[in-house]
Amino acid sequence: MPERILSSSPVDIDWWRGAVIYQIYPRSFQDTSGDGTGDLKGIAERLPHIASLGVDAVWISPIFKSPMRDFGYDVSDYEDIDPMFGTIEDFKVLVDRAHALGLKVMIDQVLSHSSSDHPWFVESRSSHDNDKADWYVWADAKPDGSPPNNWLSIFGGSAWQWDTGRRQYYLHNFLASQPDFNLHSEAVQDALLETVRFWLDLGVDGFRLDTINFYFHDKALRDNPPLNPDMRNASIAPDVNPYNFQDHQFDKNQPENLEFLKRFRRLLESYPGSAAVGEVGDAQRGLQIVADYTSGNDKVHMCYSFDLLSATPPSVEYLTKVVTDFETTVADGWACWAFSNHDVQRHSTRWSETFGNTPKHLKLLAGVLLSLRGSVCVYQGEELGLPEAELRFEDLQDPYGIEFWPSFKGRDGCRTPMVWSAGEENAGFSSGAPWLPVPDSHLAYAVDRQEKDPDSVLQHYRRFIAFRRQYKPLVKGTIELDGQDGNLFCFRRRHGNETIFCAFNMSGEERTVHIPEDSVETLSDSGFGGRADGHTIIIPPVDAFFGIVG
Structure with a gap:
């Protein structure tokens, strides 16, 4: 019989290789204050549920101080918790409880951009000659007053925003309130790495690196060329977004990123056992970027691209192509596979026309995901088989969905609250009005109902993760x-x-x-x-x- 694997040791620096990571969207996991928004105390309270799945780690989406225009991915203080989630002390309690349950803790680190409210940007925009004048990407207008080049924002429109104070444009790949850092500046790299150290000192075990391939831009600010229409891919942006019309050669995916990732890795290695997974946002060259960023054991530990987060159903033909391309391209690198997360429609709905969303189909898909070579991310509610929530326009919170409604409904449908108890108010998520509604159709999927059913999707995830954990070939082979x-x-x-x-x-x-x-x-x-x-x-x-x- 193959060698059995026991639970992870705290000193196992290779724990991430083959790990199953559970993603928590903190706004929607568990509210303990009654304000309708999930919090750190709620996460700590529900950790036994996560531990019961047999996963190795949790990834917590952003909890930093933020004006929340993009729900925490616009950071105004990298070394503090936003009050809506709690305090630093609450976070320490969460980490301690997770570790006591054998769970590693990974947090979302947003290094490509900050909030426009961040003191660094406030200072940077104040003049052309302050200490942080070059900490963000500033450029003069063209002679006719138009933006410096043709780069587009993922959230719609130009990636350049005019600033009346500096009388220059600044770059934002996302919202105009999310200015991009100039990582060509070593001072910026130093400052960002110090924020990483801050959380390592608080006991985190690793990071999910948001938009890892957006860290650097082309210094010459060259225009992106048009993309052949046959190559357009809606996995990164909806097909109604002109972002898909460009080949993004110059606004991201720059070679300078490799040296920065080596600096990042050296910092992590000074905290033995810490690890990172990068999000690669590119529809045309995602696997090559994964290869570049994870090869050689000296950059990021693992990355995920959008191959299995796309609308393309995982048919045998498509899975064969993805695995073959990965094994050919990535070689000694390491993937972190996912079917769902907080940015895409839940896969139980996304692929329902091809696979159906019956428990039997969802169990089979879980078996595929958890058997591929690589690590795995499981998004909260995925273990319940939750479908995408259907929301009214007036319920939307996501600026992305509001911008492109109704052709694209945004990301709120995959971010609705967890359903814990079918008979409780708001399914046990909150005693107050939730920030997003709890659909009545989700109550049948509640944890308390599936706990009682040995054939439920929830019990299948527990059973299969426990099975997988026993055999080294399935974890690290x-x-x-x-x-x-x-x-x-x-x-x-x-x-x-x-x-x-x-x-x-x-x-x-x-x-x-x-x-x-x-x-x-x-x-x-x-x-x-x-x-x-x-x-x-x-x-x-x-x-x-x-x-x-x-």
Whole structure:
């Protein structure tokens, strides 16, 4: 039998490799104050639920002080907690409780831009010659007064905002209230790295690096060329957004980022066991960027691109392409796979026309995600099979959705509150009016209901994560595709001389797989119904097989 893996040791500096990371959107996880917004005390209170899943770590979306124009991704103080979430002391309690439960704590670090309310930007915009005058990206207007170049904001319109004080434009890849840092300045790098050190000193185990490929811009401010319409991809921005009309060669993805990431990695290595996962936002060259940023063991530990966060359903053909491209391109790098997060429509809805969103289909998709080579992010509510919430325009909070409604409804539908108890007010999330409504349709998915059902999606996640954790090939092993056939997705995970054969039947009919090995031992504790009979593996409809081969 393959070697069993025991729970992570606090000194295991390789814990991140193959880890399952649970993403918490703090506004929507648990409110303890009754103001309708989740908080740190609520997260601490619900940590046992997360620990019961068997995951290795939590990633907490931004909790820094912020005017909240982009819900915390516009930071006004990198070394303080926003009062809506609590205090530094509350955060320390959360970290201690997480560690006591065997969970690592990762926080969202936003290094590409700050809030326009940040004191650094207030000083930078005050004159051309102050100490922080070059801490952000400033440029003169063209002779006709138009912006310096054609760069566009992901949130719509030009990426340049005129400032009447400096009589210059400043760069913002997102909202105009999110000015971009000039990381070509070493002083800016030093200051940002000190904010990273601050949280490491408070005991965090790592970071999710927001928009990691946006850190640097082209110094010459060259125009982006147009993108061939056939290459437009709505995985980063909705197809109604002209952002997709450009090939983003110069406003992001710059080579100078590699040296900065090496500086970042050296800082993390001075705190043994800390790790980071980067978000790569690029529709055309995402895997190559993942390769560049995670190779060599001297930059970021792992990255995720939007290959499996896109609208493209994970058919056998598409999964084969993604895995093949990754293994070919990324080589010694490391991926962190995800199907859902706070920026995209929940996958149970996104792919429902292809896969349906029945518990059986969602269990199968979970098995695929948790079996690929790499680490995994599971977004809160994903373990319940939550569908996307349908909201009215008047309920929207997301400026992105408000800008492009109704063609694009924004990100609020995946950010509605967790449903803990079907019979409680607001499903147990808050005693006050929630910042986003709790849909009545979500009550059937509540944790308390699924706790009582051994066949629920929630119980499946617990069962399969526990199964995965037992076998090194599934956590840290290599992957080799094996005999893809229509609706049958097969591969082998190897670690040392141990091999596990994984097969996923995505069809509505029973399928068989014939393999030449001398022996195939069914691993019956995976929660799936596939079984081996001699050299033949029999897999029921919408089901999977896991077995040891020899």
